[in-house]
Amino acid sequence: MHADKQEDRATLAARYFDGQTSRLYHVTLSVRDGMAVLAGDIERSCPLGELHVSERSSHAVRKVSFPDGAYLEIADQAAFNDLLHDTGHRDGWVVRLQQSWRGALLATVATVLALWLSYQYLLPVVAKGVAYAIPQSVERQLGQGVLDFLDKHVFEASKLAGARQQALRQQFARLATPGNSTPEHRIVFRKSKIGPNAFALPSGDIVLTDEMVALMPDDEAIMGVLAHELGHLQQRHLTRRLIQTSAVGAGAALLFGDVSTVVATLPPLLLDLKYSRDVEREADDYAITMLRQNGIALEHLAQVFVALGKLDQGTPYLSSHPASAERVERIRAAQR
Amino acid sequence: MDFDTNNTTPKREAITFSATGSEYFRIWIVNLLLSIVTLGIYSAWAKVRRNRYFYSSTHLAGSSFEYHGNAVAILKGRIAAVVLIGGYNIALRVSPIVGLLMFVLLAAILPWLVWKSLQFKLYNTSYRGIRFGFGGSAKEAYKYFLWLPILNTFTAGLMTPFLHQRLKRFQHTQSRFGSSQFSFDATVGSFYKTYLLFFALLLGGLLVLIFVVFGSVFASFAAHANDATKVGSLLFAIGALYLWMFTVLPLFLTMIQNLIWNHTRLQQHQFQSQLTWGRTTFIMLTNLLGIVVTLGLFSPFAHVRWLKYRLEATSMLVHGSLDEFVAATGQQVSATGEGMADLLDFDLSM
Numbered sequence: 001m002h003a004d005k006q007e008d009r010a011t012l013a014a015r016y017f018d019g020q021t022s023r024l025y026h027v028t029l030s031v032r033d034g035m036a037v038l039a040g041d042i043e044r045s046c047p048l049g050e051l052h053v054s055e056r057s058s059h060a061v062r063k064v065s066f067p068d069g070a071y072l073e074i075a076d077q078a079a080f081n082d083l084l085h086d087t088g089h090r091d092g093w094v095v096r097l098q099q100s101w102r103g104a105l106l107a108t109v110a111t112v113l114a115l116w117l118s119y120q121y122l123l124p125v126v127a128k129g130v131a132y133a134i135p136q137s138v139e140r141q142l143g144q145g146v147l148d149f150l151d152k153h154v155f156e157a158s159k160l161a162g163a164r165q166q167a168l169r170q171q172f173a174r175l176a177t178p179g180n181s182t183p184e185h186r187i188v189f190r191k192s193k194i195g196p197n198a199f200a201l202p203s204g205d206i207v208l209t210d211e212m213v214a215l216m217p218d219d220e221a222i223m224g225v226l227a228h229e230l231g232h233l234q235q236r237h238l239t240r241r242l243i244q245t246s247a248v249g250a251g252a253a254l255l256f257g258d259v260s261t262v263v264a265t266l267p268p269l270l271l272d273l274k275y276s277r278d279v280e281r282e283a284d285d286y287a288i289t290m291l292r293q294n295g296i297a298l299e300h301l302a303q304v305f306v307a308l309g310k311l312d313q314g315t316p317y318l319s320s321h322p323a324s325a326e327r328v329e330r331i332r333a334a335q336r
Numbered sequence: 337m338d339f340d341t342n343n344t345t346p347k348r349e350a351i352t353f354s355a356t357g358s359e360y361f362r363i364w365i366v367n368l369l370l371s372i373v374t375l376g377i378y379s380a381w382a383k384v385r386r387n388r389y390f391y392s393s394t395h396l397a398g399s400s401f402e403y404h405g406n407a408v409a410i411l412k413g414r415i416a417a418v419v420l421i422g423g424y425n426i427a428l429r430v431s432p433i434v435g436l437l438m439f440v441l442l443a444a445i446l447p448w449l450v451w452k453s454l455q456f457k458l459y460n461t462s463y464r465g466i467r468f469g470f471g472g473s474a475k476e477a478y479k480y481f482l483w484l485p486i487l488n489t490f491t492a493g494l495m496t497p498f499l500h501q502r503l504k505r506f507q508h509t510q511s512r513f514g515s516s517q518f519s520f521d522a523t524v525g526s527f528y529k530t531y532l533l534f535f536a537l538l539l540g541g542l543l544v545l546i547f548v549v550f551g552s553v554f555a556s557f558a559a560h561a562n563d564a565t566k567v568g569s570l571l572f573a574i575g576a577l578y579l580w581m582f583t584v585l586p587l588f589l590t591m592i593q594n595l596i597w598n599h600t601r602l603q604q605h606q607f608q609s610q611l612t613w614g615r616t617t618f619i620m621l622t623n624l625l626g627i628v629v630t631l632g633l634f635s636p637f638a639h640v641r642w643l644k645y646r647l648e649a650t651s652m653l654v655h656g657s658l659d660e661f662v663a664a665t666g667q668q669v670s671a672t673g674e675g676m677a678d679l680l681d682f683d684l685s686m
Contacts, residue, residue, distance in 0.1 A: 015399065017465030022514070022661035024399065024464065053383070059354045060392035061400040071465055073400060092384075097366050097576055104362035108633070111369045117374070246425075 012079045016042055019069030020077070027063075029072060031087055036064070038072075048087055055095045056081070119248070124275070125244040129234040134231050139202050139239050147188070147200050158189035160210050165189050171219060172226050178289040183233040187226065189213070196311065200229040202238045215311075217303050222289055222302035231286025235278045245272050277322050284327060296333040302328045346481035346606070346653035353644040355393035357637030363389055366638035391461065394647060397658055404408070404467075405460040420445075434656055447481035448474060458511055466514040472506065480506045497527035500592075508600050514661045522599035534588040541580045545573075582604050586616040597650060606653040611646065619645055 016025040016038060025041035036051055038044040046066055053064040062080055066069040076079045097103035131139075158165065169187050185204045192209040200206045206229045208222075215221045232238065287301055309324030367382035394401045424442055428435035451472060458468040476572040480503050486494040501524045508520035590611040597609035623638035 019465040021659070021662050022464040023659040054388065054392065057359065057389060057392070059356050059359050060389050061354075061395070063402065069465065071402075094366060094370070098362045098385075101362070104365050107362075107365045107369045108587075111365060111372060114369065116371045138430055213467050280478065 012074065012076055014038075014064075014072040014074045016040075016043075016044075016072050017070060019066075019071065019188045027072070029074070029083075031083060044070075047172065052069070053084065056099060058099070098231035115167060115251075123244055123247055124240070124278075125280050127240040127247070128236075130243050131239040134239060139236065140204060147203065147205050147207070149311075151190070154194060155190040155192055155207075155209075157209050158191050160189050160213060163202065168213075168222060171224055175223065175227070175290065177230065177234075178286060178293060179234065183230065183236075185230060185233055187222075196308070198225050198229055200232040200238070202236075204233060206230065206233070215307050217307065218300065220291075220296050220300035221298035221304050221307075224304050226293060227290040228283045228301075229302075232279070234286060235279075235282055236269060237283065240274060241272065241279065244275055248272070280321050280327075281330070284330065288331060296329050302331045302335075305331070346655045348651050349654050350651040351370075351398040351647045351659075352395045353393055353647045354395065354642050355390055355644070360386075360389065361633075361636040361639050364639075372646050374416075377411065380414060381407040383410055390643065391590065396652060397654065399464050402462045403460060404462060405449045405456070407465050409456075440502075443482060447477045449483050451477035454507065454510075463513065464658070464661070469512045469514075470510055471512065472510040476506060497531040498524050499593070500531075504596055508596075513602055514663045516603050516661050517603045520596075520599055520602075521601075522595055526595055526599075527592075530588070530591045534584065534591070537587065538584045541584060542577075545576055545580060559562040582621055583617055587613045590616045593646070602652075605658075606655075606656040608650075608651045608653060609649055611649045615645065 003044065005151045011030040013027050014029045014171050015029050016027045017023070018025070027038045027040035027042055029267045030037050030039075031048065034047055044066075044229050052065045054060075054065075055060070058077065062074045062077065063071050063072065091099070097107065174185065183201070183204065185206055187206045187208060189208055189210065190209060195209070196212040197209045198207065198212050208225060216225065216325060261305070284301075288298060289297055291301055305324040305327045309328065363385060367378070367385060370378040371382050381642045382408045384403070384405050391401040391403040421444060423600060424435070427438040435519050450472065451470075455470045455471075458470040461468045480499075484495070484502060488499050501522060504522070505520050508518050511518040590613050593611055594609045597607045600607045619641055623634070623642060626634035627638055
């Protein structure tokens with residue numbers, strides 16, 4: 001053996017395990033001529049190229065594994081890093097990123113940006129694509145049962161005269177619809193315990209409560225409400241929303257699921273409100289186009305929100321709908 | 337050093353955990369970013385990195401643990417899981433009958449997957465160069481992960497403590513370190529005692545809350561029907577309810593974890609777990625608060641804190657030497673179950 005004094009400075013203590021028994025061997029590790037050399041309780045040498053070194057870390061133990069499953073544990077991080085450096089070993093870029101605070105800061109900014117971009121732009125586009133790709137028959141089945149459920153718990157049969165219901169249905173059926181297809185729909189009247197309301201279900205049912213009919217100043221306003229709901233159906237809003245909230249929910253669960261499911265349920269709830277306000281604006285635009293096509297003054301639609309605006313005194317924050325005043329403003333602006 | 341081979345007083349070896357929140361934060365954020373930009377594909381590699389870091393930071397008697405899981409295998413498991421869970425969710429919405437079929441299919445393969453996941457997890461863990469392992473048979477897996485839980489639903493959950501004991505017994509007696517078997521001797525009675533104590537406290541607290549807090553809230557409602565503060569007091573009452581839940585749940589976690597580990601042995605070596613209610617509650621509540629306040633950025637710190645506390649409360653009473661374990665003959669395990677258990681958030685640690 002021709003021990004080279006110069007390289008002896010790089011001898012460091014290690015713990016060796018042979019991979020067959022749990023016995024601990026105290027050894028020293030040094031590198032000579034491209035070989036890792038162990039001395040002490042066990043003598044062994046191995047070409048550097050056949051060894052595997054675990055990733056760099058400041059607080060975890062570093063490990064060097066031999067091809068046969070034996071390995072070394074090295075506690076002295078600094079000395080080991082010097083030794084590795086001398087052998088020309090380089091950490092992967094992910095590890096270097098993880099070990100530097102600048103890299104971590106950069107990753108934080110990039111993560112926030114990526115999350116925001118995908119929430120703002122990617123998710124709506126994907127959800128829209130998926131919603132339109134789902135056959136209408138499947139979508140229909142999605143919403144089936146919802147009306148039955150509501151009938152059992154929230155609604156009673158409408159007190160509106162049958163002739164009046166029929167007249168409103170026919171009046172709406174005579175209107176031309178924007179775009180080249182009209183979604184299949186059915187207008188149903190219900191008396192509700194929750195006051196004036198109108199909504200569309202993915203099943204194609206547009207529900208109008210007696211209270212809503214009573215609240216509207218004239219039949220053209222009712223047509224405006226129906227056109228708005230038809231807009232929801234045409235643009236598959238409910239299905240899109242379902243997809244979006246599930247995606248946000250899955251994302252939040254991945255982010256926070258480790259620690260608390262309570263925390264993980266909050267973001268989808270809050271983020272859904274923003275989408276839902278966007279969706280209301282889209283449906284308003286559909287109603288505007290439809291009324292225009294049929295020569296109905298937009299002021300009738302504006303009156304819908306004036307009437308609804310008198311009802312709600314809720315906070316504008318955390319609201320699922322845009323403020324009524326804002327919507328009236330938008331409709332009147334479209335009129336000009 | 338052979339003079340103490342007949343010594344009967346055991347040596348206590350505490351588990352130590354050297355990971356820090358700040359180092360894990362850097363690993364976590366880089367993993368998160370890469371997982372997002374690769375649309376989740378990288379998450380399998382992220383899992384391997386995270387586990388390697390945590391395992392290598394866990395020390396017992398001066399040696400650390402090691403994780404050997406393979407990212408490609410985990411990715412395959414995750415893809416299978418996404419297909420199955422996604423398929424189930426879609427099927428359920430399309431029609432109840434298709435949903436039911438998917439449910440039966442899932443129920444039929446889930447126990448097998450959970451069993452495989454246990455095998456994968458343990459096989460890919462080593463200490464002092466010796467791998468852990470998990471035995472058991474498919475028949476047992478179906479018994480403990482399917483038939484008994486189904487039976488339990490017919491007893492209105494009264495069998496839960498029994499089921500929990502049987503599950504843990506299965507898990508801990510089938511686990512091995514190299515060729516050495518773990519053993520488990522907690523009784524069904526002790527599980528019932530723990531559950532009963534938990535429920536008694538939970539209900540007692542709830543009754544007090546209902547009478548004291550809600551009583552005063554309703555009283556204030558009746559007194560000033562249009563007072564703006566009534567919403568505030570209602571929120572306060574709901575907050576108190578949550579606080580109570582977050583206080584009692586840690587008690588249960590503490591008791592059950594101590595019960596399980598204080599009755600687990602590896603050959604002649606006895607485990608000890610000394611979690612305390614106060615500390616567990618404090619860590620859980622402050623973690624929750626930290627995560628909410630920082631919009632999630634605190635979660636890696638929270639994770640390390642909680643893990644550190646749980647691990648360091650555990651120790652091993654070593655009788656003799658830890659030098660004499662021998663590796664078992666080789667086995668290979670697929671990761672399909674592992675990815676699945678991951679996505680279902682099936683925590684097998686408790």
